[in-house]
Amino acid sequence: MHRNIWYPFTIIEDAPEPIKVQKGDGLWLELEDGRRIMDCISSWWVNLHGHAHPQIAKAIADQASKLEQVIFANFSHDPAEKLAEKVTQKLPGTLNRMFFSDDGSTAVEVAMKMAYQYWRNIGQERKTFICFEGAYHGDTFGAMSAGERSVFTEVFKDLLFDVEFVPYPATWIGDPDRTEKESKVIEKVEELLKENPEKYAGIMIEPLVQGAGGMNMCSKEFLQELHWVNRQFNTLLIFDEVMTGFGRTGDWFACKRAQVEPDIICLAKGLTGGFLPLSVTVCSDRIYEAFNSSDPIKTFWHGHSYTANPIGCAAALASYDLMVENESIFSNMEEWHLGHLEKLKNHPKLKKLRVCGTIAAMDISAEGEEGYLNPIANHIKEQCVDKGLLLRPLGNVLYLMPPYCTTKKQLAQMYEGIVSLIDEVA
Numbered sequence: 001m002h003r004n005i006w007y008p009f010t011i012i013e014d015a016p017e018p019i020k021v022q023k024g025d026g027l028w029l030e031l032e033d034g035r036r037i038m039d040c041i042s043s044w045w046v047n048l049h050g051h052a053h054p055q056i057a058k059a060i061a062d063q064a065s066k067l068e069q070v071i072f073a074n075f076s077h078d079p080a081e082k083l084a085e086k087v088t089q090k091l092p093g094t095l096n097r098m099f100f101s102d103d104g105s106t107a108v109e110v111a112m113k114m115a116y117q118y119w120r121n122i123g124q125e126r127k128t129f130i131c132f133e134g135a136y137h138g139d140t141f142g143a144m145s146a147g148e149r150s151v152f153t154e155v156f157k158d159l160l161f162d163v164e165f166v167p168y169p170a171t172w173i174g175d176p177d178r179t180e181k182e183s184k185v186i187e188k189v190e191e192l193l194k195e196n197p198e199k200y201a202g203i204m205i206e207p208l209v210q211g212a213g214g215m216n217m218c219s220k221e222f223l224q225e226l227h228w229v230n231r232q233f234n235t236l237l238i239f240d241e242v243m244t245g246f247g248r249t250g251d252w253f254a255c256k257r258a259q260v261e262p263d264i265i266c267l268a269k270g271l272t273g274g275f276l277p278l279s280v281t282v283c284s285d286r287i288y289e290a291f292n293s294s295d296p297i298k299t300f301w302h303g304h305s306y307t308a309n310p311i312g313c314a315a316a317l318a319s320y321d322l323m324v325e326n327e328s329i330f331s332n333m334e335e336w337h338l339g340h341l342e343k344l345k346n347h348p349k350l351k352k353l354r355v356c357g358t359i360a361a362m363d364i365s366a367e368g369e370e371g372y373l374n375p376i377a378n379h380i381k382e383q384c385v386d387k388g389l390l391l392r393p394l395g396n397v398l399y400l401m402p403p404y405c406t407t408k409k410q411l412a413q414m415y416e417g418i419v420s421l422i423d424e425v426a
């Protein structure tokens, strides 16, 4: 490891030497030793259109030589305004106000602060959030508090605030118990809200797919019921679409696919097509209006140095145009995945096969500890590169989340690679 770098999510002593990447080109990454591998996971789920896409690269270069950065309070600029118009047009009707920040974690912090202060501003004290077991919302303190307590958060547990956790009704192809699991969760949420409706500032969920928690998938019917309960008790529904946004679930956003209107939505990873860090939190007019006051105590005192960075916004606009062009790809990829999963359904080492839009996942039957630290993950990480693939299982959960430039044939190669890897390591 480089002697001046501290790598993230890396157990230092056990870590293998990081693989140096020289170049990116569409689906492909070119390594220092000349080998080429397919990026089957869009590099931590950010890269939507393939690496080094010339249209986004050009938009960035053009913007950089025009206006690279400007203070965003009392000043504004075209790239931010255009981006806000375009993205809100694709979101459900009431989500009209866009607040900019830097990454998924800060988008979540902003959402939680907005929801909390919204109630204060209208004269109520609501201090708790309802969150989901298995959730991952980021690594800052608010986001950690809202996420599953795990090895990631263990050391900090005394500093985290309490939220109310309910189970995530994860389901998969051929799951006979889906509706039963869902009713139980809905009942639990109803119970909490009935008992003390004024306690809860909001319900926060990763809609349709929980990412880092293990690519757990829930149904759109469940989200519709959750939305209904939320309406009945007048709380705020927050969708963390940091991962599910921008085509990942087969529609532009999970809320669109599920036909649910949240009060707040967080977007990050795919926003710039994987080129630059940028995120947004979009809220309804109802929330924004509660901050529309001359009273400083009702003001939202939050912002970051690089808020709405023009180059980031220009990249996001170029990525948006590519999304429009490639809509048929991200909306059809679920069918492609299904064809392959059908062939794997009787594989003795695989269970809980599942798919949502461009994301397919499966559990490998493996010995050892459940969850993120299952040793199978390291075996696969070590050997996938020899198969020409970049994979990064979450414990014993193997998943594919390819960029939208992936062809049917390339997807078939990914599945072939997976099958031969599992034969070797599982």
Ligand SMILES: *Cc1c(COP(=O)(O)O)cnc(C)c1O
Residues within 6 Å of the ligand: 103, 104, 105, 106, 108, 136, 137, 138, 139, 206, 211, 212, 240, 241, 242, 243, 244, 268, 269
């Ligand atoms: C990755 C992720 C985050 C955190 O985003 P960062 O950009 O890594 O801070 C938050 N929520 C979800 C659902 C994510 O997948």
